[in-house]
Amino acid sequence: MSNILIAPSTDPCELAQLNSYAKLLVSSGADWIHCDVMDGVFVQKRNFEPINLAGMRGIDTFFDVHLMVANPMRVIDDYIDAGANSISVHAEAFGDITSLQKAIDYIHSHGVKAGVVLNPATGAESILDTLSNVDMVLVMSVVPGKSGQSFMPEVLPKISFLDDFRKKKGYHFLIEVDGGVNENTITLVKKAGADVAVVGSAMYKADDKKSFIAKLKNL
Ligand code: DX5
Numbered sequence: 544m545s546n547i548l549i550a551p552s553t554d555p556c557e558l559a560q561l562n563s564y565a566k567l568l569v570s571s572g573a574d575w576i577h578c579d580v581m582d583g584v585f586v587q588k589r590n591f592e593p594i595n596l597a598g599m600r601g602i603d604t605f606f607d608v609h610l611m612v613a614n615p616m617r618v619i620d621d622y623i624d625a626g627a628n629s630i631s632v633h634a635e636a637f638g639d640i641t642s643l644q645k646a647i648d649y650i651h652s653h654g655v656k657a658g659v660v661l662n663p664a665t666g667a668e669s670i671l672d673t674l675s676n677v678d679m680v681l682v683m684s685v686v687p688g689k690s691g692q693s694f695m696p697e698v699l700p701k702i703s704f705l706d707d708f709r710k711k712k713g714y715h716f717l718i719e720v721d722g723g724v725n726e727n728t729i730t731l732v733k734k735a736g737a738d739v740a741v742v743g744s745a746m747y748k749a750d751d752k753k754s755f756i757a758k759l760k761n762l
Pocket residue numbers: 552554555577579609685686687688689690691692721722723724741742743744745
């Protein structure tokens with residue numbers, strides 16, 4: 544089984560502690576830092592601002608920004624300026640596939656990687672036309688809004704479908720899975736074909752981050 548990348552989520556951490564939390568994670572072997580941006584509209588909770596990303600800028604890692612916001616175009620520039628390495632936008636936040644494709648092109652035009660996010664209820668069929676041009680598909684395995692929810696196994700066929708589809712088409716997008724990933728569910732996610740696992744509350748709770756990250760990679 545391939546060695547999955549581990550992307551701890553910022554969501555469980557107090558913003559004031561974020562810099563030291565991210566430093567600890569990166570020095571413990573985390574591959575990416577997954578920045579959960581919530582606007583209080585697309586999801587109920589409001590958390591994370593561009594300044595929180597800019598504050599982590601000195602840390603040598605890959606900043607994977609997940610925009611859980613209405614009107615993503617409104618904030619994309621701010622996250623590019625703050626140092627995002629990738630920006631993922633929800634398919635559900637766009638009225639049609641053309642505007643979603645425009646957002647992907649806009650992100651790419653700034654030299655930043657672009658991803659599309661699918662809520663558990665959104666099928667992969669709705670975004671097939673974007674897949675030749677995205678760097679990543681982020682499959683939500685919980686309804687977005689907060690960390691600490693249970694993994695929804697019903698999204699596993701969507702992950703396998705995307706894995707088969709990219710092989711068939713020769714596409715190279717990564718598959719990232721977000722929500723309820725822990726030491727029990729990561730094997731399901733790996734088996735289905737995911738490349739990157741977002742780990743929020745399970746990571747925050749782990750006493751020894753280094754051995755937990757190693758364990759998640761080796762399971
Ligand atoms: C869900 C967020 C996730 C979440 C992950 O709204 O997008 O990134 O914080 O946390 P866990 O792993 O606890 O589900």
